[in-house]
Amino acid sequence: MTTAPRIALTRLAGLLADGTRAAFCLALLDGRAWTAGELARHAGVAPSTASEHLSRLVAGGVLAEEHQGRHRYVRLADVAVAQLIEDMAAHDPPADPPPTTLRATGSRRALTFARTCYDHMAGRLGVAVADALTRRRLLERDAGIAFTEAGVAWLADLLGEPPATTGRRPLARLCLDWTERRPHLAGAAGAALCRHALNEGWVTRIGSGRALGIGPTGGEAFSRVLDIDVVALKLSMETPMTSSSGRADTA
Amino acid sequence: MTTAPRIALTRLAGLLADGTRAAFCLALLDGRAWTAGELARHAGVAPSTASEHLSRLVAGGVLAEEHQGRHRYVRLADVAVAQLIEDMAAHDPPADPPPTTLRATGSRRALTFARTCYDHMAGRLGVAVADALTRRRLLERDAGIAFTEAGVAWLADLLGEPPATTGRRPLARLCLDWTERRPHLAGAAGAALCRHALNEGWVTRIGSGRALGIGPTGGEAFSRVLDIDVVALKLSMETPMTSSSGRADTA
DNA sequence: GCCACGTTGCGGCGAGCGCCGAACTATCGC
């Protein structure tokens, strides 16, 4: 019987096929844990409804939960799941575009400039980082993507330790940026870099969402370490980029 | 609105959430084009039902179709979709195992030894190839996986031309083998290697499925090129491998 | 101890969807 993988596939797909559950997962792509109530409000459903959905997602191995007092915190189960959700959300239906007439305005502006994408940096800043690494030949994009020897050394020097290569998570991975339509750096190195940038105050979280802003040490650090002029980058937001469509959001 | 990626995710997930459509996609993982009727019989549904499902999968960008006379041939839309389906089907639900008491017997034996997985080789043979490449330092598995310089040269020599690195498909990629529970080689190199092995008669297709057998030139070629003793490999099928569970099938 | 709040379980309603059979169209072989 060829039914064993079929049930595995339909089980996972079925969990993500519902709008409410999908909204939960996309929200959790910010890499942090949310409470059941927060997710219910975020998706606009009753708490009881959210509770049932969460139970199913946990049982299906998509989410991991943790109880703290009267709160139920959930987060994505692991990076593999996060990657899967990213990949699926990035899959384009074939052409004949349903006229999506959205434009990146208002609060979306912050997300377009910089945000977290599960555990690494995305948005114009994330793309700029990936570009800077490539320009300096620390990152090589030939077939796939990989750090050069110089790149691994640079990373070790920056973080104060060689990047952890435990597990099967690739050091470098490309993640297509939805707002920029260009790839930014994901993988273990992308996560380490993002963690470092948050710890060192290069970037700070804006509010409770996924948006990032430049932190107190960011201007100097990005210039010194990667030769990125964040002021110019921010100004470049005023003049829309080439062929940037109205499509925005998660990345 | 955070709804744009949500509909993208639910649309794709919804397509894969149905058992019949999932069976279609898993069958198409062999990388070849099937007719609508073949898929209908394979999944055990009426032709009319299959027709509707196929139309939806095509409209959703999961499958590509091609009409030839009175036949409608469909195949997976691209490697990204194939990879996604592999990844999703490989996702394990958390523990507490539903007592799956399957054993690799009968016709499944052939699949366990060697088969195609979308466009590359899987099964014990596929794993042996990946191991041989690693042993000879042509392939490096450190963080992620990559060909060494010697490996690229070896590949170019074997194929008579440098491996095509066009497009964004990585040269080397790991694909978890479901029967062996160990990774085999996928990516552009895995596909090129499989194509070469079929062309040169190292392996041949068994029947109309995904199963592969050793071809007339296979014994000599695998020994010469990769130092793999296929006879010993086939004999090793008699003694079950360490901790090989009953789970079998697609990979 | 008491109340507020976050969360869970249950009953019931309504919509969506997968299934089939029957009728119809298109292609192939003779």
Place this chain on the structure above:
DNA sequence: GCGATAGTTCGGCGCTCGCCGCAACGTGGC
């Protein structure tokens, strides 16, 4: 041309599943 075969379209049936409101439970603050 004619029958056989592959595929599509349509109507209708039945089941699943997402939703809510209400009641109940546990935790934390006073």
